[in-house]
Amino acid sequence: MDNLPEDLPADLNLMEMRPKIIGARVQRVEDPRLLTGTGQYTADIKLPNMAHLAFRRSEMAHATIDNIDVSAALAVPGVIAVYTAEDFYGQITPPRAESKTEGFHSTPILPLADGKVRHVGEVVVAVVAESRYIAEDAAEHIEIDFTPLPVIADPREAVKNEVLLHDDAGTNVLVDRTFGRGEVDDAFSQAAHIVGGDFRTTRKTASPIEARAAVCEWDRGRRTLTLWSATQVPGVIRDTIGDVFGLSGSHVRVIAPDVGGGFGCKTCLYPEEMVACAAAIKLGQPVKWVSDRMEDLVGTNQAFDEYVHAELAVDAEGHILGLRADVVGDSGAYSIYPWTAALEPVQVISFLPGPYRMPAYAARTRAVATPKTPLGAYRGIGRPTATFVMERLVDLAARAAGIDPVEMRRRNLVQPHEFPYRTGSGLVWDRVGFIESLDAVTDSIGYDDLRAEQLKMREAGRKVGLGVVCYAELGGIGSRIAVAPGMPINTGVETANIRIDATGAITANFGTASNGQGLETTLAQVVAEELGCRVEDVEIRHGDTSLMAHGSGSYASRSAVLAGGAATVSAREVRANVLKVAAMIMEVAESDIDMVGSRIYVPGTDREMTLKQVAHTYYQEMGRLPKEVREEVPLESTRSFDPYLGTAACASHAALVEVDPVTWGVKILKYAAAEDCGRIINPDVADGQMRGGIAQGVGVALLEEIIHDEDGQILTASLVDYVLPSAVEVPIMDVMHVESENPDNGTGFRGLGEGGIIGAPAAIANAIADALDIDIREIPITPEKLFRQTGN
Amino acid sequence: MIPKVPITVTVNGRTYEREVPPRLHLADFLREDLHLTGTHVGCEHGICGACTILLNGDSVRSCLTFAVQANGAEITTVEGLGTPDDLSPLQQAFREHHALQCGFCTPGMLMSTIDLMQKGTPATEEAVRGALSGNLCRCTGYENIVRAVLAAMEAAGPEGKAAEGTENEAGANG
Ligand code: FES
Ligand code: FES
Numbered sequence: 001m002d003n004l005p006e007d008l009p010a011d012l013n014l015m016e017m018r019p020k021i022i023g024a025r026v027q028r029v030e031d032p033r034l035l036t037g038t039g040q041y042t043a044d045i046k047l048p049n050m051a052h053l054a055f056r057r058s059e060m061a062h063a064t065i066d067n068i069d070v071s072a073a074l075a076v077p078g079v080i081a082v083y084t085a086e087d088f089y090g091q092i093t094p095p096r097a098e099s100k101t102e103g104f105h106s107t108p109i110l111p112l113a114d115g116k117v118r119h120v121g122e123v124v125v126a127v128v129a130e131s132r133y134i135a136e137d138a139a140e141h142i143e144i145d146f147t148p149l150p151v152i153a154d155p156r157e158a159v160k161n162e163v164l165l166h167d168d169a170g171t172n173v174l175v176d177r178t179f180g181r182g183e184v185d186d187a188f189s190q191a192a193h194i195v196g197g198d199f200r201t202t203r204k205t206a207s208p209i210e211a212r213a214a215v216c217e218w219d220r221g222r223r224t225l226t227l228w229s230a231t232q233v234p235g236v237i238r239d240t241i242g243d244v245f246g247l248s249g250s251h252v253r254v255i256a257p258d259v260g261g262g263f264g265c266k267t268c269l270y271p272e273e274m275v276a277c278a279a280a281i282k283l284g285q286p287v288k289w290v291s292d293r294m295e296d297l298v299g300t301n302q303a304f305d306e307y308v309h310a311e312l313a314v315d316a317e318g319h320i321l322g323l324r325a326d327v328v329g330d331s332g333a334y335s336i337y338p339w340t341a342a343l344e345p346v347q348v349i350s351f352l353p354g355p356y357r358m359p360a361y362a363a364r365t366r367a368v369a370t371p372k373t374p375l376g377a378y379r380g381i382g383r384p385t386a387t388f389v390m391e392r393l394v395d396l397a398a399r400a401a402g403i404d405p406v407e408m409r410r411r412n413l414v415q416p417h418e419f420p421y422r423t424g425s426g427l428v429w430d431r432v433g434f435i436e437s438l439d440a441v442t443d444s445i446g447y448d449d450l451r452a453e454q455l456k457m458r459e460a461g462r463k464v465g466l467g468v469v470c471y472a473e474l475g476g477i478g479s480r481i482a483v484a485p486g487m488p489i490n491t492g493v494e495t496a497n498i499r500i501d502a503t504g505a506i507t508a509n510f511g512t513a514s515n516g517q518g519l520e521t522t523l524a525q526v527v528a529e530e531l532g533c534r535v536e537d538v539e540i541r542h543g544d545t546s547l548m549a550h551g552s553g554s555y556a557s558r559s560a561v562l563a564g565g566a567a568t569v570s571a572r573e574v575r576a577n578v579l580k581v582a583a584m585i586m587e588v589a590e591s592d593i594d595m596v597g598s599r600i601y602v603p604g605t606d607r608e609m610t611l612k613q614v615a616h617t618y619y620q621e622m623g624r625l626p627k628e629v630r631e632e633v634p635l636e637s638t639r640s641f642d643p644y645l646g647t648a649a650c651a652s653h654a655a656l657v658e659v660d661p662v663t664w665g666v667k668i669l670k671y672a673a674a675e676d677c678g679r680i681i682n683p684d685v686a687d688g689q690m691r692g693g694i695a696q697g698v699g700v701a702l703l704e705e706i707i708h709d710e711d712g713q714i715l716t717a718s719l720v721d722y723v724l725p726s727a728v729e730v731p732i733m734d735v736m737h738v739e740s741e742n743p744d745n746g747t748g749f750r751g752l753g754e755g756g757i758i759g760a761p762a763a764i765a766n767a768i769a770d771a772l773d774i775d776i777r778e779i780p781i782t783p784e785k786l787f788r789q790t791g792n
Numbered sequence: 793m794i795p796k797v798p799i800t801v802t803v804n805g806r807t808y809e810r811e812v813p814p815r816l817h818l819a820d821f822l823r824e825d826l827h828l829t830g831t832h833v834g835c836e837h838g839i840c841g842a843c844t845i846l847l848n849g850d851s852v853r854s855c856l857t858f859a860v861q862a863n864g865a866e867i868t869t870v871e872g873l874g875t876p877d878d879l880s881p882l883q884q885a886f887r888e889h890h891a892l893q894c895g896f897c898t899p900g901m902l903m904s905t906i907d908l909m910q911k912g913t914p915a916t917e918e919a920v921r922g923a924l925s926g927n928l929c930r931c932t933g934y935e936n937i938v939r940a941v942l943a944a945m946e947a948a949g950p951e952g953k954a955a956e957g958t959e960n961e962a963g964a965n966g
Contacts (some may be wrong), residue, residue: 028885032876034895035828035883039871041896044829133815209834209842209930211894260832260896261930291836516894516931684890692893692935719839719928727921727934755931 021529025684028521028537030258030514039258041215042230044291047622048362049216051080051524053276053289055123056115056142056464058647059161059370061153061712062165065115066777072141073127077133079284082142084244085114086275088747092329096270097239097337103176105169106344107335108370111274116166117332118371120714126275128287145726151712155330155368156307165333165369165630174331174341179349179425179428182360187322188313189585195396196311200778201385203305203330203763204699204705205380207724209259211291212300216280225281226253230275232262232515233553236338236489238545240269241277250543256540256543256553262515263441263696264377265300267555269337271549272299283476297717302706303375305330306348306385318408320359320403322517323424325352325389331367332374334610335639336491341367345373347382353423354390355472355650356412361424370418371712376645377555379693380757383473384700388779391469391762395769396687406468408441413438413470416740429472432750433676438470440674440736441652448657450670464669465771469762470652475677476561477646492642495548496566498574498600499636501674502619504598504612506538508570511551512563513543514756517689519559522681524600526564530571531578532595533611561749565641568747580633581721582614584625652673653694653759664783664790666768668731673749673759676738678750682736693756700723701764705780801862803828804872812859818845818852821859822869830870830899834928841927844900844907845869851907868906870899880905882944889940893931902928905941915945 031040069083094108113124125142129135152158158165158172165172173203189192215228223612225247231237234254241251259266272289280287291299310325329345336343349363398408414421419431435601450466457464479492497509508527514520524538531538540548542563553559575595582600583590586607594603617624618635656670673690680686703723706717716722761779769776796811803826810825817836822828824847834842836855843854846868874880879887883903891897901924908923920941921934929937 030889030895031892032879034877034892034898035870035879035886035902037828037871038876038901039895040829043833044823046824046827080883133813207930208894208896209840209928210832210894211834259894260834261894261932290833293837349928405805463918518893521892553799621955686937687889688893691935692931695933696930718837719835720837724928724930726925726928727938728925730934732917732935733933 047286050286052132056139066145069143073138076138078130180362184362186361191313192316193400199308206265208261211296213290216276216288235551256513303378325363327365332372349388387471429648448695467766474646478643495561496570497638504615509547511548512540516655526567533598570639582769653763655763665787672734679748695762701761819854823943842900885944891940897929
């Protein structure tokens with residue numbers, strides 16, 4: 001990394017020539033370790049005397065547990081302990097995510113199923129043994145007697161409450177919310193065209209290549225629990241585990257070491273984490289659990305899974321008059337901690353109006369408990385479904401009104417002079433590049449020429465279609481807006497602690513955690529630029545609750561904005577204090593000196609000190625500085641950052657696809673996306689987030705589907721059946737970043753992490769619909785579905 | 793208990809003699825017995841490619857191979873390429889092209905790439921994508937990986953596959 005020339009001539013105006021570190025294509029500091037197998041993921045951790053944990057999971061979707069016989073398992077040589085639910089009575093207080101949302105019913109998160117099972121894959125018995133092989137063998141020797149209970153797998157049936165999954169909730173409808181404004185019925189009665197109907201997005205799973213894992217150690221003497229977990233939210237887990245076990249936060253340390261991707265599914269507290277802790281405490285020996293892929297596909301929280309009825313009303317010129325929607329979301333068996341079952345289905349109706357002007361909106365959403373794996377968070381949360389539905393509606397309306405789909409969008413996008421714009425669901429879009437993104441993407445693909453070319457290809461018999469979509473989202477939201485409505489934690493703040501130690505080294509501690517997105521690099525860039533040092537001078541620490549009083553983690557496109565904001569304010573404070581101290585040592589005015597590349601200069605002279613020298617003088621040279629300086633001017637700062645509101649981020653995506661008329665396979669011929677994520681910290685990282693998100697969107701659109709039969713059995717419990725996109729299916733992408741006008745949130749950063757997956761399914765769906773002149777109502781769009789739908 | 797079986801394997805240039813249960817798979821042997829945790833396990837059923845290593849020069853999925861099958865074999869894992877201070881040319885290409893995010897798929901990608909280079913895969917976008925289709929990455933969207941591989945192929949030239957291979961034999965930090 002060569003951001004700074006080695007020898008800066010002292011007489012240059014340093015302020016002017018200071019190289020930009022934010023915005024530079026800095027190579028990632030994480031890479032050397034991750035490229036050489038010297039990173040440390042949770043599964044890599046080995047502790048002396050460590051035991052291994054495996055689970056016996058439910059094969060039934062809904063059943064009472066009549067008897068569990070563990071004797072054969074206990075008899076297996078090498079088995080240390082076998083636990084069922086009763087073993088944790090009094091030790092674990094199951095957490096419950098409460099919510100202030102109207103019509104909300106909570107459920108507990110149980111360490112092990114107690115009395116009844118509620119989904120296939122639910123943990124029922126825990127086995128601890130000397131090796132994982134033995135623990136897994138022993139788990140198979142456990143006999144469980146079940147009495148099956150009726151299974152209502154379809155949430156549209158479950159709303160009738162004929163069979164309750166949680167008796168104490170009294171209903172299967174865990175959330176029932178409505179949003180709206182304006183006179184929707186009037187809008188529809190005045191409409192020239194009404195389009196819409198039933199849409200469906202099936203169940204997905206985030207499936208990071210590193211499945212979940214946990215290692216727990218209990219120090220009996222100090223009564224201190226240390227949990228290493230492949231989690232995105234160590235702060236949330238620490239706070240919750242403390243309550244679950246009745247331990248103070250100072251006696252619980254949660255560490256997220258290198259994490260092999262998360263994409264949202266590692267943002268919840270899971271039963272296995274609680275059991276690993278409970279077992280480690282009971283046994284006084286470290287306990288390790290590493291999920292295999294089958295467990296991941298039945299036991300890790302899943303995503304999407306909505307039935308959406310939606311209709312759009314437009315006038316004869318294609319102007320949107322109103323939108324109505326009714327969403328039934330399949331929440332699975334439990335309301336997740338901390339986000340609750342409201343998370344996904346509420347986001348669908350929050351974001352459904354999209355980046356469009358819309359006078360009238362009415363929507364209802366319900367989160368319905370069914371005997372399936374709980375629904376959790378997956379990149380984009382609700383917005384991929386919202387965007388798929390809305391962008392299908394816009395295309396349908398354009399067709400009905402005889403307007404080109406891109407022109408249709410131009411007519412309806414919120415215009416630059418209309419910001420801030422409050423949507424029908426109450427979200428506020430601040431100034432963001434709706435139009436700029438659409439322009440960038442249509443320019444990049446050469447929209448008009450491509451349409452002409454498409455005509456020619458179609459005349460030649462090729463089934464080629466073009467889809468263009470727009471969406472808006474909120475990123476980096478502060479304490480004014482909850483990530484999930486009414487949920488129990490504060491997601492709106494992050495804290496940084498930056499300090500210069502006695503050796504002159506710079507350490508920046510954060511309460512957040514990376515899940516593989518390169519946070520060590522981007523945060524080092526922010527600190528380096530604001531403090532006046534080089535990226536390699538900064539040691540970034542994160543993912544360890546012992547670093548900070550409070551923090552949560554990476555989710556909701558927040559880390560760059562919130563942790564970046566905290567880094568900014570904290571680094572500025574440290575810089576000011578360094579300059580104050582250096583000025584005293586150098587006997588010049590503070591305003592006469594500057595710091596670049598960890599060197600403090602008096603411009604126009606040859607006088608300079610290194611940061612190391614300043615630190616040495618400050619900390620070690622007694623008598624050199626008045627005592628008040630050490631007492632009152634710390635070379636350290638802890639500052640929090642709360643953007644209060646959120647900032648809008650947006651994108652347009654375009655896809656050109658071809659459908660094979662024989663196999664009905666879909667090939668993406670061209671893909672382009674333009675996003676406004678505000679000020680960019682590292683273009684490589686920003687691009688990478690977009691590309692990775694789009695690839696996941698390709699999976700959502702064409703390949704991925706968790707399938708349950710009507711008994712609630714999961715039919716896709718391996719990666720053979722749940723198909724992730726490979727290098728062959730993911731297209732080359734033209735990824736562009738537009739910066740319309742930076743948000744006034746202290747840093748100019750907008751959220752970015754989730755965008756790609758939000759636009760891609762809609763763009764691909766619209767392109768396929770265009771290619772075949774059909775309507776697309778359900779994703780994924782598989783060859784089989786196309787074959788059936790086209791009646792060929 | 794089924795008796796353990798003695799095996800001798802050479803990993804990254806260093807020879808190990810161990811006794812292993814017959815059902816122990818090679819990924820667990822490398823990770824647990826030899827403490828070489830650079831080889832990752834993503835699925836344990838042969839789909840994701842994260843566990844790919846070179847066995848006698850060929851790429852294999854160590855989750856589908858028993859440790860006893862490696863008796864007498866020469867193995868190269870990611871630890872046998874460069875070191876954090878001295879990345880191999882392929883590792884450097886991955887870094888330059890931002891071809892990794894979380895890094896969990898990366899060791900398998902690197903080993904599969906060495907194999908495809910040794911096998912004379914044409915240096916084209918399509919051929920590389922095809923050759924890497926057995927290695928899943930959930931983070932990057934693959935494009936940067938393909939770029940990195942193409943760049944490494946170009947830098948290595950027709951003889952270059954040997955260069956990366958020789959380095960393995962040397963066992964940089966086995
Ligand atoms: S772990 Fe071996 S292929 Fe996935
Ligand atoms: S870099 Fe995360 S899976 Fe490939």
